[in-house]
Amino acid sequence: MKRTILVTGVSRYLGGRMAALLAADPAAEVIGVDVVAPQNPIPGVAFVRADIRNPVIAKVMGEARVDTVVHMGVIATPKQAGGRSTMKEINVIGTMQLLAACQRTPALKHLVVKSTAAVYGAGPRDPALFTEDMEPRHRPSSGWAKDSVEVEAYVRGFSRRRSDVTVATLRLANVIGPAVRTGMTEYLTLPVVPTVLGFDPRLQFVHEDDALAAIGRAVEVRAHGTVNVAGAGVVPLSQVLRILGRPGIAVPAGLVPYLGRAIASRGLADLSGEMIRLLTYGRALDTSAAAALLGFSPRWTSLAAVEDLAAARTDRSASPVGGPVREVRSA
Amino acid sequence: MPEDSRLSASKAARLVGNTGPQPLRRPVETPEQHEQPERRSGPGADGVWSDIELAELTTTDPETWAEFIRRRMSGDYQVDDFGFDPELTDRVLLGLVRPLYRSWFRVEVTGLENVPDDSGALIVANHSGVIAWDSLMTQVALHDEHPAHRHLRMLGANLVFSTPFLGELARKAGHTLACHPDAERLLTAGELVGVWPEGFKGIGKPFAQRYKLQRFGRGGFVTAALRTGAPIIPTAIVGAEETYPMIANSALLARVIGLPYFPITPTFPWLGPLGMVPLPSKWHIHFGEPIATDGYPEASADDPMVVFNLTDEVREQIQQTLYRLLVARPSAFG
Numbered sequence: 001m002k003r004t005i006l007v008t009g010v011s012r013y014l015g016g017r018m019a020a021l022l023a024a025d026p027a028a029e030v031i032g033v034d035v036v037a038p039q040n041p042i043p044g045v046a047f048v049r050a051d052i053r054n055p056v057i058a059k060v061m062g063e064a065r066v067d068t069v070v071h072m073g074v075i076a077t078p079k080q081a082g083g084r085s086t087m088k089e090i091n092v093i094g095t096m097q098l099l100a101a102c103q104r105t106p107a108l109k110h111l112v113v114k115s116t117a118a119v120y121g122a123g124p125r126d127p128a129l130f131t132e133d134m135e136p137r138h139r140p141s142s143g144w145a146k147d148s149v150e151v152e153a154y155v156r157g158f159s160r161r162r163s164d165v166t167v168a169t170l171r172l173a174n175v176i177g178p179a180v181r182t183g184m185t186e187y188l189t190l191p192v193v194p195t196v197l198g199f200d201p202r203l204q205f206v207h208e209d210d211a212l213a214a215i216g217r218a219v220e221v222r223a224h225g226t227v228n229v230a231g232a233g234v235v236p237l238s239q240v241l242r243i244l245g246r247p248g249i250a251v252p253a254g255l256v257p258y259l260g261r262a263i264a265s266r267g268l269a270d271l272s273g274e275m276i277r278l279l280t281y282g283r284a285l286d287t288s289a290a291a292a293l294l295g296f297s298p299r300w301t302s303l304a305a306v307e308d309l310a311a312a313r314t315d316r317s318a319s320p321v322g323g324p325v326r327e328v329r330s331a
Numbered sequence: 332m333p334e335d336s337r338l339s340a341s342k343a344a345r346l347v348g349n350t351g352p353q354p355l356r357r358p359v360e361t362p363e364q365h366e367q368p369e370r371r372s373g374p375g376a377d378g379v380w381s382d383i384e385l386a387e388l389t390t391t392d393p394e395t396w397a398e399f400i401r402r403r404m405s406g407d408y409q410v411d412d413f414g415f416d417p418e419l420t421d422r423v424l425l426g427l428v429r430p431l432y433r434s435w436f437r438v439e440v441t442g443l444e445n446v447p448d449d450s451g452a453l454i455v456a457n458h459s460g461v462i463a464w465d466s467l468m469t470q471v472a473l474h475d476e477h478p479a480h481r482h483l484r485m486l487g488a489n490l491v492f493s494t495p496f497l498g499e500l501a502r503k504a505g506h507t508l509a510c511h512p513d514a515e516r517l518l519t520a521g522e523l524v525g526v527w528p529e530g531f532k533g534i535g536k537p538f539a540q541r542y543k544l545q546r547f548g549r550g551g552f553v554t555a556a557l558r559t560g561a562p563i564i565p566t567a568i569v570g571a572e573e574t575y576p577m578i579a580n581s582a583l584l585a586r587v588i589g590l591p592y593f594p595i596t597p598t599f600p601w602l603g604p605l606g607m608v609p610l611p612s613k614w615h616i617h618f619g620e621p622i623a624t625d626g627y628p629e630a631s632a633d634d635p636m637v638v639f640n641l642t643d644e645v646r647e648q649i650q651q652t653l654y655r656l657l658v659a660r661p662s663a664f665g
Contacts, residue, residue, distance in 0.1 A: 125508065134512070198495020202413075234410060253495065303409065
């Protein structure tokens with residue numbers, strides 16, 4: 001059966017690659033949606049320039065008889081959106097509009113939402129590993145994490161109202177890899193990496209290829225449920241920096257927010273509320289449910305993902321251009 | 332262990348009264364100690380540790396260390412999901428407290444045959460001595476003296492994990508937050524889990540109440556053991572109470588600093604950092620006979636009466652062992 005898949009957030013790296021991957025299947029027709037056009041056209045993907053914050057999206061979905069929606073339009077840092085209030089609007093209002101459109105599209109049968117492990121928060125009272133049924137012990141209070149908690153709540157509401165639609169929510173650990181740029185990769189590749197004095201957080205990563213593979217599997221098997229997706233194992237921040245060959249500088253906890261603001265105002269990296277909590281207390285996920293629900297286990301362990309990032313950084317610094325390059329490439 | 336060793340509370344109180352600071356004496360071998368059939372370990376008469384692995388870990392060979400440091404600096408090592416760094420623990424962290432274990436507290440260990448070689452078990456022990464040296468000494472004991480060199484994975488209060496440096500070290504040494512998911516995950520994985528159910532009530536109690544077990548929390552450890560079927564090993568630690576005789580507790584200072592208690596001892600805070608040096612009491616750690624938890628019906632972990640009764644049984648066994656060890660010990664510093 002021919003599937004019509006709508007992917008949001010295709011102008012950013014992961015969304016673009018996801019759309020291209022899905023379009024590689026001849027039995028799928030893929031519509032990509034974003035507020036701005038991708039830098040390079042994505043092969044096989046019909047791009048629709050639409051803002052998911054306004055109701056135009058419902059028309060697109062109805063006309064194309066979309067049966068699967070892959071929501072990757074939640075953005076992580078204010079920099080990407082041009083300010084925190086725009087970011088919140090895109091994330092929360094955008095998701096509400098998208099779900100409203102989904103509810104009005106009778107042809108829709110499957111919804112896949114890319115969420116984040118940040119919904120679990122981070123703090124000293126956390127268990128070593130979070131399973132999907134655990135409530136956060138330190139509720140996220142700002143930024144991307146808080147937006148994602150709200151997004152998940154709206155998705156659950158949608159799931160109740162449209163019980164005929166399978167809904168898969170994937171809580172991804174921090175995505176890193178040779179090409180993707182996230183708040184985490186920006187932080188890790190600062191010339192000198194500030195760390196919180198006296199804390200060595202356990203971090204967990206998912207390689208960009210695995211992140212895409214997991215979402216792809218959720219679309220393929222029409223998964224229903226919420227799962228954690230992360231590379232096996234944890235890596236302490238100190239070990240990450242040693243592998244990356246980056247000098248770290250320990251900053252007393254009380255000064256980190258000020259330093260974070262200084263770094264953010266220079267556009268270097270986003271070091272704010274929830275990110276600081278993560279870098280203080282760390283967080284790790286129990287990933288055993290993903291194997292059952294998706295029939296998928298990440299190929300890269302957290303440690304291997306860090307090593308791959310390190311290898312890519314070494315290559316790049318050796319090249320004459322140098323510096324981080326943002327590229328949207330097709331798979 | 333003889334069954335008639337149970338003592339009345341009044342006799343025990345008198346015994347405890349005899350354990351105050353006394354002049355240092357040469358160790359005296361008591362006949363009671365010889366009668367105990369338990370496995371003993373530790374350095375032989377010549378003070379040599381026969382174990383080859385241990386010798387390797389405590390090597391001073393510069394090449395081994397250079398290789399170790401090179402590997403650490405390049406990030407070539409692995410920690411488990413809890414953040415436990417076995418290599419760092421074996422080579423560095425345990426090495427830092429080992430002199431205290433061997434030369435300062437001269438820890439004597441009995442009952443190691445009660446600790447399984449390769450399966451999960453819950454070590455439950457009394458807590459005392461202001462600074463939790465007792466938990467560290469138990470960790471060294473199980474690692475150095477148990478034939479299977481077991482790592483003890485302790486469950487700590489969240490204050491540990493919100494405190495800079497302490498939380499980081501605790502994670503690296505294999506410890507985690509005292510919560511059901513972590514306890515059950517470790518026990519299911521066949522790890523040796525250590526709990527000190529008295530918590531801060533135990534280490535922060537005044538010297539006058541030494542060797543009197545405090546309340547055992549809410550029995551959470553029993554629930555974890557019941558759910559996983561892991562045996563509970565009641566463990567008695569004698570000697571830790573005399574390391575810092577706490578005369579008083581300054582509630583005001585404790586509140587200002589944000590700690591559960593602020594100890595006043597004969598030496599602290601009067602002598603400053605020097606006052607933090609523990610008195611060289613002679614220690615004895617006894618791992619008692621395991622209490623099985625796998626024979627209970629399915630839903631017992633959710634039956635508060637079963638949990639309370641089992642908690643009491645563990646507490647009582649530790650208390651009685653403490654009294655027995657106190658009778659046998661010649662002096663607190665011998």
